Amino acid sequence: MNGQAQQQWLVQAVRRLGNASVFLVQALAGMKCTFFHVGETLRQVYYIGVRSLIIIMMSGFFVGLVMTLQTYDTLSRFGAGDSVSTVLGLVLFKELGPVLTAILFAGRAGTAVAAEIGLMRATEQIDALDLMGIDALERIVQPRLLAGIIAVPVLTLVFNFMALLGGVTFAIGMMGVDPITFWGNLQNSVGLWEDFGAGMLKAVAFGVVASWLAVYFGWTAHPTSEGVAKATTHTVIATSISVLLLDFVLSALMM
Amino acid sequence: MKSSNQVEIAAGIFLMLGIAALIFLAVEATDSNGVKGGQTYQVNALFSNIGGLKRRAPVSMAGVTIGRVESIELDSETLEARVVMNIDARYDDLPSDTSASVLTSGILGDQYVGLEPGGAPEPLTDGDRILLTNSAVVLEQLIGKYIFNTEEEAE
Numbered sequence: 588m589n590g591q592a593q594q595q596w597l598v599q600a601v602r603r604l605g606n607a608s609v610f611l612v613q614a615l616a617g618m619k620c621t622f623f624h625v626g627e628t629l630r631q632v633y634y635i636g637v638r639s640l641i642i643i644m645m646s647g648f649f650v651g652l653v654m655t656l657q658t659y660d661t662l663s664r665f666g667a668g669d670s671v672s673t674v675l676g677l678v679l680f681k682e683l684g685p686v687l688t689a690i691l692f693a694g695r696a697g698t699a700v701a702a703e704i705g706l707m708r709a710t711e712q713i714d715a716l717d718l719m720g721i722d723a724l725e726r727i728v729q730p731r732l733l734a735g736i737i738a739v740p741v742l743t744l745v746f747n748f749m750a751l752l753g754g755v756t757f758a759i760g761m762m763g764v765d766p767i768t769f770w771g772n773l774q775n776s777v778g779l780w781e782d783f784g785a786g787m788l789k790a791v792a793f794g795v796v797a798s799w800l801a802v803y804f805g806w807t808a809h810p811t812s813e814g815v816a817k818a819t820t821h822t823v824i825a826t827s828i829s830v831l832l833l834d835f836v837l838s839a840l841m842m
Numbered sequence: 843m844k845s846s847n848q849v850e851i852a853a854g855i856f857l858m859l860g861i862a863a864l865i866f867l868a869v870e871a872t873d874s875n876g877v878k879g880g881q882t883y884q885v886n887a888l889f890s891n892i893g894g895l896k897r898r899a900p901v902s903m904a905g906v907t908i909g910r911v912e913s914i915e916l917d918s919e920t921l922e923a924r925v926v927m928n929i930d931a932r933y934d935d936l937p938s939d940t941s942a943s944v945l946t947s948g949i950l951g952d953q954y955v956g957l958e959p960g961g962a963p964e965p966l967t968d969g970d971r972i973l974l975t976n977s978a979v980v981l982e983q984l985i986g987k988y989i990f991n992t993e994e995e996a997e
Contacts, residue, residue: 775873
């Protein structure tokens with residue numbers, strides 16, 4: 588009996604993954620580039636990108652600050668305090684920037700998107716659109732998906748910039764590291780394509796995953812208040828796990 | 843609810859902010875404006891052992907970085923390491939009998955190629971080979987020699 592239940596669960600999980608993939612392909616295949624779609628995508632960029640700016644900027648600044656503090660403290664025990672910018676740049680651009688941005692994005696914007704679409708489902712707005720012969724996938728899902736894919740890399744850049752600012756504030760402002768050494772070490776050790784570019788590639792991948800999961804869980808939410816609550820929870824859990832897992836796979840591939 | 847116009851302007855500013863951050867980070871925080879970007883010429887050298895030298899390691903003369911290691915491979919004829927270096931074109935009057943050695947910055951630091959000028963009148967040009975080379979000092983070999991010497995003395 589237990590074995591059967593497990594089998595059932597596995598089949599369900601595989602079915603859901605397949606369902607989500609078909610959903611993504613459908614949403615992307617129906618891509619249209621009309622005036623309405625560009626405008627709607629831009630509006631969504633505002634709602635999920637611009638409105639995430641505050642949390643991304645604050646988090647970025649303090650992550651950079653505390654990372655520099657800890658690294659500087661450890662490195663200066665070996666007399667290598669000047670290398671702090673090397674560590675900051677590499678860890679930030681390759682790992683922390685894209686990963687933290689994607690997870691913060693899931694918490695700030697992914698939940699909002701999932702709840703919005705889930706509520707449209709619960710209040711039968713999507714059914715109403717269907718009845719009028721309007722493709723809800725194209726009207727509702729596609730602009731949000733695209734806006735997320737655009738917003739996450741941009742937010743990652745802002746996060747990296749703010750974290751670097753935090754690092755500069757602590758290392759140069761408080762600890763008196765020589766600015767020329769700081770920037771020189773950074774420029775010598777961080778490769779434009781193999782480090783910075785690889786990080787941005789990750790950010791794009793995470794943008795696809797984070798916005799895909801948010802719209803998918805919203806779209807498939809049970810049309811009840813409990814269903815909407817579940818959809819937002821699942822969005823955060825699934826995005827965090829997939830981003831961390833994907834991060835490992837991508838890092839291993841790009842090494 | 844803000845008007846649709848304001849929303850679109852805010853989204854536009856957001857994207858421009860992203861592009862500005864991209865340009866700033868790419869230019870100020872990566873190696874994009876290093877020696878790689880400028881005019882360079884290539885010289886190569888054969889070393890019997892390069893130790894832990896890596897690609898993109900600095901090439902310096904008198905402590906000033908004047909280039910980077912472009913590639914490292916095993917020369918199939920001599921079975922020595924062939925190190926190709928890009929040197930900044932501003933320094934185009936290095937003597938042709940310049941010698942190269944693999945050195946270490948500090949005790950635990952990274953390895954780099956140090957160039958010592960010779961006295962020949964003609965300069966190194968693109969594609970030339972540096973003939974005088976000193977290999978990296980490998981710690982194990984050094985310790986091996988030391989132990990071997992002390993054993994000999996004891997006998």
